[in-house]
Amino acid sequence: MDPISLDDLRAAEQLVRRAMPPTPAFAWPLLAERFGLDVVVKHENHTPTGAFKVRGGLVYMDRLVRERPEVRGIVSATRGNHGQSLAFAARKAGLEAVIVVPHGNSVEKNAAMRAFGATLVEHGRDFDEARDHAVALARERGYEFAASFQRDLVLGVATYALELFTDHPDLDVVYVPIGLGSGICGVITARDLLGLKTEVVAVVAENAPAYARSLAAGHVVETNTAASFADGMAVRIPNAEALAMIAAGAARCVTVDEDAIASAMRIYWTDTHNAAEGAGAAALAALGREAQALKGRKAGVILSGQNVDLAIMAEVMAGRTPQAA
Template sequence: MTTVTLDDATTLPTLRELEDAASLVHAVLPPTPQYAWPLLAARCGTEVWVKHENHTPVGAFKVRGGIVYMDALRRARPDVVGVVTATRGNHGQSVGLAAARAGLRAAIVAPHGNSVEKNAAMRALGVELLERGHDFQAASEAADALADERGWHRVPSFHPLLVRGVGTYALELFRATPPLDAVYVPIGMGSGACGVIAARDALGLRTSVIGVTSTAAPAFARSLAAGAVVSHESTTRIADGVACRTADPTALAVVARGAERVVEVTDDEVEAAMRALFADTHNVAEGAGAAALAALLQERDRMRGRRVAVILTGGNVDTDVFARVLAA
């Protein structure tokens, strides 16, 4: 198993590094839009901008990190022939797309019972998909073993290069909107939230960053409260993109330092937000993708009259699941 490292994992990327990453990302995909939707504003009682990361070639923000990570890997380790990672779907699609562009083989490990349509999307990118374990953590441990067995490079779920890549969506957002009072961003392993914090700090803004986790996947929130990594099983039925059992300590340190607070949302609130996004914007959001709006709706009285952004991190929800949510 090979590694790509940086000297200090808690050091956030500079503006120049984010702009260099944006050049790499924009060679593959254009900047995604951010729109202020009037119906959402009426629903939330505040000006609401939605950053549409559901509009990338893989339907989620993760692709940005994969592009930047794989570029660095190719330059640092030209001898690498294959990569291995673990995923619930969006990270795997990111690695699959980026690996194919770099001429590398990719083996992706997902837990049993993973999204059927996310699995199909990964296979369509040419990856070797293996199902191992009952949750993401078990799949991650299986990916470690597979990388050792094959001698392939193990792509982590959180890494400063991934933060540098996904931080480009926040750079786009902050430069395209009027000054924002707050940004709500979902937290799984933490690259998205850390990317928003990095872009805000690099631009010298005072925008509050508010992380969002699930009450049914509380490992990150509990770890933040405890000041140390606390593992906890996930039981979320809808927000698989934030369903980590063990938080990353580097992400914890960055969020503890750079976020104003973390809001926990229920599965019912997430599903209500999925319906709201479809009704008010006609955009499809997966569970984790709707979590930011769910948090804003929970805090609508607190945020009334302010200018707020929510990150719609992805739209990769299975058809039957989305149909059930809409019918509720």
């Protein structure tokens, strides 16, 4: 991936700003009472698509239209938030967006992607199989394949980290969930460009441990399944470029189980009255694991998205932990 400069990041911030205002970063007092330290929540659930990825979609589509005006459409694979991002940005750019999702994908995320203008294709048992089909479909239709990890996406989502670190440059540590890796790589990029010493902690789901295993091994380790109800983290095959950036820039990796993720979703509701999808709550779950060791420090958590189906949210709020689809 070509290097990203601070000028690049500030230009991306201005581009994103045309479509949405900065998202809030609030220090909630009930979270401080619960964990015994200052906790700043970066509310990426407050974007036009309900998740952080919209930023990357806007930057990607802007470059594509400028550099390749002959392109008529894009194809990508997603569990939901990346697809909503691309559909949102493609509609603004006047391009078709074909999004491939695995069978059994979130009903409400599928509906949102269609509402943003995407043509939805269901294929495969998980994200990785959907991605393989999306590559073939892009070739067949003569469309651009929009990968889920690339420079444009990292640059775009790094704008939320720029906002967070501008508002709270004194953060000692920030917890970031990993799906394919654009979010945490954006946070690492912004921190380094601003010359801050904030620790960045990677968070993975215990039932989707590919990145945790890969970081421990020092190379890409694939898994056979990624059976987490936190579908935004359910990846079997890590991206090698993302893995290298995380290995170089993250202080450590914390694994959280399904019960802890569900509990963090309930905590977000009771303590902040914000909805969080599984991946969006994972960072708070990881903070909860380490809160005792963080006394006297200031922590940030990324609430990366809120796009959770009603049935799953109802089960969580009833005190149960959902099973992966």
